[in-house]
Amino acid sequence: MGTKVYPVIWLQGAGCTGCSVSVLNAVSPKIQNLLLDELVPGHQLNLLFHATIMAGQGEPVIEVLKDTEKNRKGGYILVVEGAIPTAEGGIYGSIGEKDGKHLTILESVQDLGRNALLTIAVGTCATFGGIPAAKPNPTGCKGVKEVFAENGIGTPVVNLPGCPLHPEWFTGTVSIILFSGADALDLDDLARPKLFYGKLIHENCPRRADFDKGKFAKKLGDEGCLYELGCKGHYTYADCSLRQWNNGVSWCVKAGSPCIGCVEPTFPDGTSPMYEKVTFEELTWSQK
Amino acid sequence: MAIEAVVDDGVVKDAKSAGTLFRGFEIILQGRDPRDANRLTQRICGVCPTAHATASALCLDDAFGLTNKLPDNAKLLRALILGSNFLQSHILHFYHLAALDYVDAVGAVGDLAPFVPRYEGDYRVSGKVNAELVNHYLKALDIRRKCQEMLSIFGGKMPHSVGIVPGGVTEKPTEDKITNFLWRLNEIRDFVDNIYIPDVVAVAKAYSDYFEIGGGCKRLLAYGGFDLPPRLLVPLPRLASGDTGAGEDKSGGKLFKSAVVSTNLKPEPFAKENITEDVKHSWYADSGSGKNPAKGETKPDTKKKQAYSFIKSPRYKGLVCELGPLARMVSNYVQNDAKTKELVDSLLGQVGAGVDALFSVLGRHAARALESKLVADAMVDWLTQLKPDEPAIVDSEIPEEGEGAGLTEAPRGAVGHWMTIKNKKIDRYQVITPTAWNASPKDDKGQPGAVEQAIIGTKVKDKENPFELVRIVRAFDPCLACSVHLLDFRGNRLGIFKVV
Numbered sequence: 001m002g003t004k005v006y007p008v009i010w011l012q013g014a015g016c017t018g019c020s021v022s023v024l025n026a027v028s029p030k031i032q033n034l035l036l037d038e039l040v041p042g043h044q045l046n047l048l049f050h051a052t053i054m055a056g057q058g059e060p061v062i063e064v065l066k067d068t069e070k071n072r073k074g075g076y077i078l079v080v081e082g083a084i085p086t087a088e089g090g091i092y093g094s095i096g097e098k099d100g101k102h103l104t105i106l107e108s109v110q111d112l113g114r115n116a117l118l119t120i121a122v123g124t125c126a127t128f129g130g131i132p133a134a135k136p137n138p139t140g141c142k143g144v145k146e147v148f149a150e151n152g153i154g155t156p157v158v159n160l161p162g163c164p165l166h167p168e169w170f171t172g173t174v175s176i177i178l179f180s181g182a183d184a185l186d187l188d189d190l191a192r193p194k195l196f197y198g199k200l201i202h203e204n205c206p207r208r209a210d211f212d213k214g215k216f217a218k219k220l221g222d223e224g225c226l227y228e229l230g231c232k233g234h235y236t237y238a239d240c241s242l243r244q245w246n247n248g249v250s251w252c253v254k255a256g257s258p259c260i261g262c263v264e265p266t267f268p269d270g271t272s273p274m275y276e277k278v279t280f281e282e283l284t285w286s287q288k
Numbered sequence: 289m290a291i292e293a294v295v296d297d298g299v300v301k302d303a304k305s306a307g308t309l310f311r312g313f314e315i316i317l318q319g320r321d322p323r324d325a326n327r328l329t330q331r332i333c334g335v336c337p338t339a340h341a342t343a344s345a346l347c348l349d350d351a352f353g354l355t356n357k358l359p360d361n362a363k364l365l366r367a368l369i370l371g372s373n374f375l376q377s378h379i380l381h382f383y384h385l386a387a388l389d390y391v392d393a394v395g396a397v398g399d400l401a402p403f404v405p406r407y408e409g410d411y412r413v414s415g416k417v418n419a420e421l422v423n424h425y426l427k428a429l430d431i432r433r434k435c436q437e438m439l440s441i442f443g444g445k446m447p448h449s450v451g452i453v454p455g456g457v458t459e460k461p462t463e464d465k466i467t468n469f470l471w472r473l474n475e476i477r478d479f480v481d482n483i484y485i486p487d488v489v490a491v492a493k494a495y496s497d498y499f500e501i502g503g504g505c506k507r508l509l510a511y512g513g514f515d516l517p518p519r520l521l522v523p524l525p526r527l528a529s530g531d532t533g534a535g536e537d538k539s540g541g542k543l544f545k546s547a548v549v550s551t552n553l554k555p556e557p558f559a560k561e562n563i564t565e566d567v568k569h570s571w572y573a574d575s576g577s578g579k580n581p582a583k584g585e586t587k588p589d590t591k592k593k594q595a596y597s598f599i600k601s602p603r604y605k606g607l608v609c610e611l612g613p614l615a616r617m618v619s620n621y622v623q624n625d626a627k628t629k630e631l632v633d634s635l636l637g638q639v640g641a642g643v644d645a646l647f648s649v650l651g652r653h654a655a656r657a658l659e660s661k662l663v664a665d666a667m668v669d670w671l672t673q674l675k676p677d678e679p680a681i682v683d684s685e686i687p688e689e690g691e692g693a694g695l696t697e698a699p700r701g702a703v704g705h706w707m708t709i710k711n712k713k714i715d716r717y718q719v720i721t722p723t724a725w726n727a728s729p730k731d732d733k734g735q736p737g738a739v740e741q742a743i744i745g746t747k748v749k750d751k752e753n754p755f756e757l758v759r760i761v762r763a764f765d766p767c768l769a770c771s772v773h774l775l776d777f778r779g780n781r782l783g784i785f786k787v788v
Contacts, residue, residue, distance in 0.1 A: 014311050031429055102308070
C-alpha cells in the first residue's frame with residue numbers, strides 16, 4: 001500500500017519564528033519524524049517550503065510556492081506563522097519577490113490560502129494578531145481567519161494560538177487530520193481544537209490547592225498561588241498545567257511566573273498589565 | 289531580509305541589505321507597564337528571546353535602582369539561562385542553517401524536501417565524512433532541543449522563557465535542579481567538544497579559501513555580557529569527558545569583555561554613549577537620524593525615496609562595526625583571556641591559519657564553535673557556585689520617573705535596550721538588535737553596513753549558483769530569513785537567492 005503524502009507550505013508573516021522553534025522542540029514525534037517519516041501509518045507530511053529550515057535558495061524556492069499553488073490545488077496544507085500586516089497594502093511585510101516587485105505576506109497568504117485544502121494558523125499572531133496587532137497596531141496586523149473572511153476565502157482555518165504554541169498542539173492536530181481527516185477536529189467557536197484549549201489553566205494548576213486555601217504569593221519567588229501577582233490562568237484556556245513544556249521539564253507557573261494568557265484572543269492588550277491582579281469582572285467573565 | 293548585489297564582470301560592485309519586515313515593537317511598548325517590556329520584547333526573536341529577556345531585565349534593574357542589589361544567585365541563574373540559549377542557537381545555526389551550504393545532504397539521503405531545491409556545484413566533502421556530517425545534522429536536532437529543555441529547568445519554558453525578571457530570577461536553585469542541569473549540560477559539552485568543533489574544523493579544511501573572503505568592515509564591537517558575581521574557588525566535579533570545566537579564578541566581571549577592535553588588535557574601551565542610529569536609507573522620518581538610542585525615536589515613513597530597509601543604521605563614533613561571536617572572541621583574545629587564547633590558538637594551529645584569518649567567513653563559524661565551548665565550560669563553574677535555597681530575586685517597585693539601559697550579548701551579537709519611564713509607564717523604549725548592526729543599510733554618510741561591506745568586492749564564480757554570497761551572509765547568522773538578489777551593472781535581475 002502506498003503512502004499518502006500531504007504537501008505542506010509553511011509561511012512566515014509578522015512574527016518571531018518562535019513557533020517554528022517550538023515545533024523543533026517536539027519530542028514524540030520528533031522534528032526528524034515530522035520531516036522524514038510516516039507520521040502515522042500510511043500518512044506522511046512533505047514540507048515543501050519553510051523559509052528558515054529549507055536548504056534551498058533563490059528562484060527555485062519561489063517556484064515551489066507558485067508550483068504548489070497551481071498544480072496541487074486543494075491538495076496541500078498551508079501553515080501560517082505570524083500576523084498579516086495589512087496597512088498600506090501590506091508594505092510592512094514581504095517574503096520575497098514576484099515579477100520584480102515585493103511579494104507581500106498579505107498577497108501570498110491569500111494566493112496560497114485560496115487553493116489550500118486547509119490552513120493551520122500557528123501561534124497567537126497568526127490566529128488573532130497577537131503582539132504585532134497590539135495597540136496602536138502600527139502595521140494593521142490581523143490574524144489569518146480575519147484576512148480570509150475579508151477577502152472571501154472559504155478555506156477552513158484551524159487556530160492553534162500560543163506565544164509560542166506548544167509543539168504537541170501542532171503535532172496532535174496534524175495527527176488528527178492524518179488519522180481521521182480534518183472533519184474529525186472538534187473545534188470551539190474560535191476554531192481551536194477543544195482537545196488542547198478546552199480547559200482553564202487554573203482548573204489543573206499545581207498551585208490550585210494554595211488558591212483554595214487562600215495562600216497567595218505576595219512577591220515573585222514566593223510560594224503560593226500567583227493570583228495576586230497577576231496570573232491570568234484564571235481565565236486562560238490551554239492545557240499547559242497538565243502537559244507542561246519542553247519535554248515536561250517545567251512551565252510558567254511551575255517556574256514561579258504568572259501566566260500571561262498568551263493563548264487568548266485578547267493577548268496582549270486584554271491580558272495586560274501582566275503583573276496586575278485580574279479584576280473581579282475578568283475573573284467571572286467566561287468566553288465559553 | 290533581502291540582499292541585492294550588483295555584479296559586474298564577476299565581481300560584486302555594490303550591495304544593499306534590506307530588512308523587509310516592520311512590526312513596531314518600540315511604538316507598541318509606549319504607555320505600557322514597564323515590567324511588561326521584559327515579556328513583550330522577548331517576542332522580537334524566537335531564536336534568542338532570552339537575550340532580550342536579559343537586556344530588558346538589565347534595563348529595568350537600572351531604571352528601578354536594582355543593579356547593585358541583585359543576589360549572586362540571580363546573576364548566576366540569568367547567566368545559565370542565557371548560556372543555554374547560546375548553545376541551542378549556535379548549534380542550530382551551524383548544523384541547520386549553515387551546514388547545508390557545505391555538506392551534500394542529497395548525496396547522503398537523496399532528493400528529499402527540505403534538502404531540495406538547493407544550489408549545485410560546490411560540495412567538497414563526500415563519502416564517509418559527508419555521511420557522518422549529515423548524521424550529525426540529525427543528532428544536532430536532538431542536542432539543540434535538549435539545550436532548550438535544560439534552559440527550562442530555571443527558565444520555565446522555551447521559546448519565550450519566564451524566569452528572568454527585573455530583580456532576578458523567579459525560580460529557585462535547589463540541589464536536585466542543579467544536578468539535573470549539570471548532567472544535561474555534560475551531554476551537550478560532549479557534543480560540542482567531540483562533534484561540533486571537529487566538524488567545523490573538517491569543513492574549514494575542505495573550504496580553506498573561505499578564510500580569505502567576506503572580511504567586511506574589520507571593526508569588531510562587543511558590549512560585553514554574562515555579568516558574574518565574585519567567584520569563590522570551589523573544587524569542580526569530575527566530568528564524563530575528563531575536563532574539569534573553566535577552572536580559573538575570576539573576580540566577578542563578565543565572561544565576555546567589552547571592546548572595539550580593528551585589525552591592529554588593540555582593544556579600544558567601549559562606551560554606550562558613542563552609539564548613534566542613522567535613518568537616511570531606512571523607512572523612518574529623518575528627524576530621528578543620528579540620535580543616541582537613549583533619545584531615539586521610531587516613526588515609520590514608507591514614502592522615503594532613498595530608503596531601502598526597515599532596519600536603521602547603528603554606528604559607533606560614526607563608524608560601521610561587526611558584532612557577534614567573532615567580535616567577542618577577538619575582544620577576549622586581545623584582552624588576554626587565558627581560556628579564549630588557548631581555544632583560538634589551538635584551532636588556528638589545526639587549520640594552519642593566523643589570527644588575521646579570523647576576519648572571514650570561516651573565522652565567524654570557528655569563533656561561534658569555540659565560543660560554545662567557552663560558554664558551556666563556564667556554565668559548569670556557575671552551577672557549582674549557586675547557593676541552594678538562598679534567594680535569587682529582590683523585590684522591586686516601579687518608580688514614578690526613571691531611565692535605564694540594558695546592554696548584553698545575544699548569540700548573534702551585542703544587544704541593547706533603552707527606556708524612559710514617566711508616571712510609572714513606558715515613555716520611550718528603544719532596542720538595537722545585533723542584526724541591525726550587521727545587516728544595516730548605508731548610513732547618512734553613505735558608508736555601507738557590515739554585511740554589505742563583506743559582500744562588496746567578492747568574486748562570484750557562477751552566477752547561477754552564487755555560493756560565495758550566501759555563505760558570507762549566513763556566516764553572520766542574521767536573525768531574519770533572507771534572500772540575496774543579484775543584479776548586473778545595468779540593474780537587470782540575474783536571480784533571487786535565499787539565505788537564512
